[in-house]
Amino acid sequence: MKHDGQGVLPLQQIRAMIGAGQISAAHPIEDAQLQPASLDLRLGKVAYRVRASFLAGAGVDGAGRSVAERLEELEMHRVDLTGGAVLEKGCVYVVPLMEHLALPGDISAAANAKSSTGRLDLLTRTIIDGGTEFDRIPAGHTGPLYAEICPRSFSVLVRPGMRLNQIRFRRGAAVLDDAALRALHAREPLVDGDAPLISDGLGFSVDLRPAQGDLLGYRAKPHSGVIDLDRIGHYPARDFWEELRSDAGHLILDPGAFYILVSREAVTIPPGFAAEMAPYLAVVGEFRVHYAGFFDPGFGHRAAGGAGARGVLEVRCHEAPFVLEHGQVVGRLVYERMAEVPERLYGAGIASNYQGQGLKLSKHFAA
Numbered sequence: 001m002k003h004d005g006q007g008v009l010p011l012q013q014i015r016a017m018i019g020a021g022q023i024s025a026a027h028p029i030e031d032a033q034l035q036p037a038s039l040d041l042r043l044g045k046v047a048y049r050v051r052a053s054f055l056a057g058a059g060v061d062g063a064g065r066s067v068a069e070r071l072e073e074l075e076m077h078r079v080d081l082t083g084g085a086v087l088e089k090g091c092v093y094v095v096p097l098m099e100h101l102a103l104p105g106d107i108s109a110a111a112n113a114k115s116s117t118g119r120l121d122l123l124t125r126t127i128i129d130g131g132t133e134f135d136r137i138p139a140g141h142t143g144p145l146y147a148e149i150c151p152r153s154f155s156v157l158v159r160p161g162m163r164l165n166q167i168r169f170r171r172g173a174a175v176l177d178d179a180a181l182r183a184l185h186a187r188e189p190l191v192d193g194d195a196p197l198i199s200d201g202l203g204f205s206v207d208l209r210p211a212q213g214d215l216l217g218y219r220a221k222p223h224s225g226v227i228d229l230d231r232i233g234h235y236p237a238r239d240f241w242e243e244l245r246s247d248a249g250h251l252i253l254d255p256g257a258f259y260i261l262v263s264r265e266a267v268t269i270p271p272g273f274a275a276e277m278a279p280y281l282a283v284v285g286e287f288r289v290h291y292a293g294f295f296d297p298g299f300g301h302r303a304a305g306g307a308g309a310r311g312v313l314e315v316r317c318h319e320a321p322f323v324l325e326h327g328q329v330v331g332r333l334v335y336e337r338m339a340e341v342p343e344r345l346y347g348a349g350i351a352s353n354y355q356g357q358g359l360k361l362s363k364h365f366a367a
Contacts, residue, residue: 006172008037008274009107010297010342014169022107025098033163036296036342037274040114040163041126041145044096047079047158053092053148056131064130067094067146081160086226089155094127097145098161101137103169109137111145111167112276112294118314119362120227121153121220121258124164137167153220153258154240157228164229168274168294174336176273181335184270190335191265192308201278201332204311207264208326210359214245217261217359219254227364237365249326253317261315262359264327266308268300271341275299275333277311289313289331297338298345310358 009017011034017023023039033040051074056065071094079085079093087093103109111126112135125134129143147165149158158164176184178198185196197203208216218241227235241260244251253259269275277293293311300309313330324330 005339007170007174007337007339009169009171010338010340011036012343013339014039017107017169022102022104024100024102027098027161029099035166036298036344036346037338038166038168038294038296039099040166041111041147042098043081043147043158043160043162043164044098045081045160047081047085047087047093047095047149049076049079050074050092050094051076053150055127055134056129058130058132066129067127067131067144068129081158084157084159084228086155086157087149087151089151089153091150093149095147095149097126097147099167100144102142103137103140105140107169107171108139109141109167109169110276111135111137111165113165114163115293115312116362116364117164118293119260119312120156120364121151121314121316122156122164123150123152124148126165126167154224155226157226157230159230162229166294170336171339176335176337184273184335188270189268190270191267193265197329199332201334202267202275203329203332204263204265204267205327205329206313206324207262207310208251208324209247209249214247215359216244216246216251217259218242218361219244219260220258229364232363233366235365237361240365241361251324253315253322253324255317255319255321257317259313259315259317260359260361261313263311263313263331266300266310267295267333268302268308269295269297269335269346270301271297271345272338273297273335274338275335278332278334288318289315295333296346297342298347301345312360 018029048071054070056067056070058064113124117124125148127146127148128137181198190202221240221242224240274297275295279289
């Protein structure tokens with residue numbers, strides 16, 4: 001299935017961009033970095049502890065300021081990551097990434113945290129020279145990439161080459177409007193259950209009445225140890241998370257606390273499409289669903305061995321306690337066309353940690 005060259009670029013076209021020098025790196029880009037519709041980005045050798053989060057910005061003359069210039073203003077100290085180093089909870093760091101872009105004039109890019117990064121409440125955003133938005137890279141941009149990292153619930157041990165965020169490339173308009181999304185759902189159901197809520201994307205709600213048992217989710221403990229991001233299936237969940245159990249059908253969110261919950265709906269992403277999780281409406285409550293989420297082609301889809309997969313919700317409450325109700329709409333999936341079906345789907349022949357998922361912590365915790 002090909003569209004018209006417009007849309008999100010699949011891994012085979014990303015590979016071609018690497019071959020053309022439009023994506024380059026000091027260390028050769030590895031095949032394991034190529035996901036069906038994105039490229040994982042790797043940490044470099046140094047982290048800059050900074051006083052505050054920042055964007056490089058356009059500057060007074062509009063010429064654009066560099067991240068290096070802003071680091072000179074805001075740097076507190078440098079951390080050598082070569083042998084592994086701890087990024088402390090509550091601190092802000094900027095890490096130069098190994099990858100460098102020289103985008104053609106018709107290709108733009110967007111970055112996002114990887115799923116496991118979001119589930120650790122590890123705020124990770126991409127910044128660029130002259131950038132006026134986090135995670136958004138305009139068509140034709142040339143320059144280095146940097147990750148801003150702020151551990152919010154747990155301190156983490158990181159090393160060069162670790163992949164905390166990912167980048168997706170687009171040619172032209174890719175987003176499906178509501179009419180196109182309804183037509184796609186009519187051809188190939190995108191969500192189980194009742195008629196879908198389609199409004200600026202596919203709405204999804206929170207599940208607070210589990211079909212089995214009474215486990216609603218998890219709340220991060222405020223005082224816990226360091227998580228080494230290279231250790232998979234290693235940490236006992238009880239050392240870092242409090243289980244939330246109830247049959248009341250609602251949950252009171254505490255200000256400043258971080259929660260892992262799950263969507264009521266099981267969704268699918270057909271092979272010719274990709275999706276991104278976005279917030280719903282700020283006016284519906286004192287909370288925010290973190291959108292770590294690129295959803296790859298094949299997620300939850302039968303073509304990749306799936307039968308629908310529920311979205312894990314990373315929720316943070318703001319100024320006041322808030323009662324979250326079962327079935328309350330909390331987020332939306334924005335679907336986009338692929339420029340071409342990827343040669344490899346999510347969950348099909350690759351290590352996909354969350355295919356067919358339900359309520360699930362990040363891969364670092366023992367089952």
